[in-house]
Amino acid sequence: MKSAAGFVIFKRAPPNVLYLLLQTSYGEHHWTPPKGHVDPGETEMVTALRETVEESGLKKDDLKIYNDVKRVLNYKVKGVPKVVTYWLAELVNPKAEVILSDEHQDFKWLNLEEACVYAKYADLQESLKYFDNYICSNKL
Numbered sequence: 001m002k003s004a005a006g007f008v009i010f011k012r013a014p015p016n017v018l019y020l021l022l023q024t025s026y027g028e029h030h031w032t033p034p035k036g037h038v039d040p041g042e043t044e045m046v047t048a049l050r051e052t053v054e055e056s057g058l059k060k061d062d063l064k065i066y067n068d069v070k071r072v073l074n075y076k077v078k079g080v081p082k083v084v085t086y087w088l089a090e091l092v093n094p095k096a097e098v099i100l101s102d103e104h105q106d107f108k109w110l111n112l113e114e115a116c117v118y119a120k121y122a123d124l125q126e127s128l129k130y131f132d133n134y135i136c137s138n139k140l
């Protein structure tokens with residue numbers, strides 16, 4: 001079993017809520033929120049914070065993390081089960097800028113509809129809709 005963790009990061013651009021997706025510079029050049037493999041001895045939250053800094057340059061202090069709001073995805077990569085935990089996080093530092101690592105070649109801030117097109121996997125689309133509904137219904 002492979003494990004990974006990350007954040008679905010949103011920011012406000014009234015009247016829109018925008019989500020951060022990163023495009024890999026390898027493989028199929030697919031788009032996902034910042035996330036990565038859980039290293040030995042790490043909690044998933046520590047992994048999510050580490051990978052988000054590494055992949056997007058966004059730090060813990062730039063974010064408001066919703067510890068109780070998460071989705072867990074299960075899929076197979078080359079036949080091996082993988083579990084990915086995403087927490088919801090809000091970009092609260094308006095001056096913070098996304099800085100990519102070599103692992104990614106592009107990033108976009110997208111509204112829900114656009115993000116669901118880029119995030120082509122049904123379970124990731126469902127997670128984005130879940131988070132969006134949480135943000136709207138709880139008036140975050």
Ligand SMILES: Nc1ncnc2c1ncn2[C@@H]1O[C@H](COP(=O)(O)OP(=O)(O)OP(=O)(O)OP(=O)(O)OC[C@H]2O[C@@H](n3cnc4c(N)ncnc43)[C@H](O)[C@@H]2O)[C@@H](O)[C@H]1O
Pocket residue numbers: 004024026027028030032035036037073075076077082103121122123124
């Ligand atoms: N093809 C490749 N060529 C060169 N280097 C590579 C490589 N793949 C990985 N690497 C290396 O691995 C490192 C990544 O390490 P990490 O950054 O630590 O880990 P990750 O985000 O979980 O990796 P990955 O991109 O593989 O995961 P995902 O599940 O999105 O994606 C894994 C697979 O699952 C698919 N997938 C993603 N989300 C899915 C979902 N929700 N449902 C079904 N399939 C999904 C993707 O299309 C993809 O095929 C990179 O530094 C890179 O060097």
